[in-house]
């Protein structure tokens with residue numbers, strides 16, 4: 001068995017551990033375990049019936065600021081600039097804990113509200129009342145909600161939760177989140193794919209040929225973006241909606 005290099009170790013964690021973690025976030029996170037077997041839930045399809053509703057926090061298997069909020073609604077006011085968290089649309093909960101594999105896992109990221117850098121298509125048909133991202137000019141808040149399944153092999157990319165092994169910075173195209181602000185893009189530690197939340201682009205789902213919108217793929221091996229979910233806020237609680245169920249059908 002190949003050994004992990006020292007550079008891939010951090011506080012006892014290796015890339016292999018992170019890969020397992022990336023897989024089990026969807027398979028066993030509710031049990032708070034790391035490194036358990038690769039459950040069949042990895043390939044479980046999201047339930048088609050829930051296409052819009054509140055985003056509820058989910059626990060991340062390592063210590064994170066939002067873990068104590070598990071099961072509670074995600075509010076736009078919870079986030080400092082550049083903070084993100086994991087959540088779920090349409091997930092099932094038992095005793096306040098998310099039942100892994102249910103619903104649509106998401107990353108919620110408050111990005112810099114900088115129109116000189118941020119870009120997104122403006123000609124996308126969206127569910128009524130929802131927008132491509134949350135945008136509040138009065139409070140200077142902009143939040144992007146991303147479907148948290150990697151376009152490579154369906155691991156669970158993260159936002160600012162893994163620094164070692166560090167994300168590579170040999171990007172395949174513009175990566176303004178790092179190039180302008182010095183922050184690593186959305187990072188899938190499984191095989192190092194990265195996606196830039198400041199750069200929402202059109203891409204094509206290789207499984208069904210459907211065009212979608214999401215954070216640009218800035219580092220492979222993924223070959224395309226990952227899709228956003230449409231959002232709105234009701235009394236500052238974030239709600240998400242599938243733009244088109246086919247956008248999310250690839251795992």
Ligand code: FES
Pocket residue numbers: 150151152153154155188189190191192193220221222
């Ligand atoms: S599954 Fe994300 S990079 Fe391979």
